[in-house]
Amino acid sequence: MYALPIAQLIEEFAKLPGIGKRSAERLAFHILKQPKDQVERFAKSLLAAKEKITFCPVCQSLTDSVPCAICANTKRDHGVICVVENPKDILAMEKTKEFSGVYHVLHGVISPMDGIGPNDIKIKELLVRTEKEPVREIIMATNPTIEGEATAMYISKLFKPFGIKVTRIAHGLPVGGELEYADEITITRALEGRHEI
Amino acid sequence: MYALPIAQLIEEFAKLPGIGKRSAERLAFHILKQPKDQVERFAKSLLAAKEKITFCPVCQSLTDSVPCAICANTKRDHGVICVVENPKDILAMEKTKEFSGVYHVLHGVISPMDGIGPNDIKIKELLVRTEKEPVREIIMATNPTIEGEATAMYISKLFKPFGIKVTRIAHGLPVGGELEYADEITITRALEGRHEI
Numbered sequence: 001m002y003a004l005p006i007a008q009l010i011e012e013f014a015k016l017p018g019i020g021k022r023s024a025e026r027l028a029f030h031i032l033k034q035p036k037d038q039v040e041r042f043a044k045s046l047l048a049a050k051e052k053i054t055f056c057p058v059c060q061s062l063t064d065s066v067p068c069a070i071c072a073n074t075k076r077d078h079g080v081i082c083v084v085e086n087p088k089d090i091l092a093m094e095k096t097k098e099f100s101g102v103y104h105v106l107h108g109v110i111s112p113m114d115g116i117g118p119n120d121i122k123i124k125e126l127l128v129r130t131e132k133e134p135v136r137e138i139i140m141a142t143n144p145t146i147e148g149e150a151t152a153m154y155i156s157k158l159f160k161p162f163g164i165k166v167t168r169i170a171h172g173l174p175v176g177g178e179l180e181y182a183d184e185i186t187i188t189r190a191l192e193g194r195h196e197i
Numbered sequence: 198m199y200a201l202p203i204a205q206l207i208e209e210f211a212k213l214p215g216i217g218k219r220s221a222e223r224l225a226f227h228i229l230k231q232p233k234d235q236v237e238r239f240a241k242s243l244l245a246a247k248e249k250i251t252f253c254p255v256c257q258s259l260t261d262s263v264p265c266a267i268c269a270n271t272k273r274d275h276g277v278i279c280v281v282e283n284p285k286d287i288l289a290m291e292k293t294k295e296f297s298g299v300y301h302v303l304h305g306v307i308s309p310m311d312g313i314g315p316n317d318i319k320i321k322e323l324l325v326r327t328e329k330e331p332v333r334e335i336i337m338a339t340n341p342t343i344e345g346e347a348t349a350m351y352i353s354k355l356f357k358p359f360g361i362k363v364t365r366i367a368h369g370l371p372v373g374g375e376l377e378y379a380d381e382i383t384i385t386r387a388l389e390g391r392h393e394i
Binding site for chain 1: 198199200201202203205206208209212213214215220222223224225226227228229231233235236237238239240241242243244245246247248249250259260261262283284285288
C-alpha cells in the first residue's frame, strides 16, 4: 500500500476529468519529485483561481472583475450579443478581432440525452439581459453539433415574439481545408450556405 | 486573454507530464466549477504529500516514516535485495506476497540516449548498503527494456568483485497470455528461459 499522503494525492488527481488511476499515480509521483516551491505555487494557483474568479453577472463568463472587461467596455456594441457554449469560445472569437459586440455564455447546450434542459443552462439570464437593454441581434455561435443546433433553434424561437433578430454563424469548409477530407455534413452546409461571387 | 488567475492555473497544469495546453485548459475550467472545499482538499493534498513524503534513506523508496515500513521490518530477509526502477514497482512485487526480502529503488535506469548515467540513479546508495549489511543476493527486477537490461548488466558487473550473487527475474509469456499475440522478443525470452518438466 502507498503511504497515506501519496494515496490521497493520487485519489485527488483521479477525480479530475480524463485522468485515470494510472495517470493519477504518474502525476502524484511527478509532484513528489518537484521542488517544494513549485508544489506550493501549484497549490496556491488552485486556491487563487477558485477564490478570485467568479461568473460575470451580465454575460456569465468567468472573470476576476465585476462585470467582466468586455461587459464593462462602453466602446463595444451592447446591442449585439454573441451566444457561446463555454467561456473558452469567447477567446476564439476575440482572436479574430472581427466582433465588437458583447457575449453570453450558456455553460452548456440543451441535451435531453444527458438530462440537460433549457433551465440547466444560462438562457434565463439571457432573457433578463434583453429585458434590461435594447438588444437588436443575438448571434448563435454554439457548436455545429446536434445539441448546438437544437439550442440555437430553441433560443431563436424563444426570442422571436420579442422582435429580436436571431442569427446563426455560417458553417462550411474551414479555410485551408480540402474538400477531399471534409465530412458530408460540412460539405452539405457549405453547399447550403453558398453565395454569388 | 484569460483573467490572470485562470491563465496561471492553466500554466501550472500544463507543467504536469502528459498534460498539453488544451488538457490544461479543460482541467483549469473543471477546477473553477468545483465546490470550494473540494479545491481546498486538492491543494492541501498536494502540500501534505510534498511535506510528509520523503525518500527512505535505506532503500530510496517514498515513505512517510524513516526508515520505510519494509526496511524497518526485522522479519524480512535483509540479505536479499530486489532492485526496481520506480517506487511503484515495489507495490506490484508486494502484491504477489512471494518476496520476503527488501528493496532498492534506482529511480530510473541508465540511458545514455537521455543523458542518464550510473551516477544519475541510486546505484551508489546500493553499494553503500552492501558495505554495511551482509547481502547474499541482488535480484534485478528492472523492466525488460534495452535500458533495463543494460542497467541489470551494469550492476551485475559492479557487484561481481564483491562476491555478491546478482540474479535477473525471468521474462517470458505472461500467464494467461496467448502465444499468438505475444511479440517476438517475449517469445525469444520464453524459449531461452525454457526448463525441463
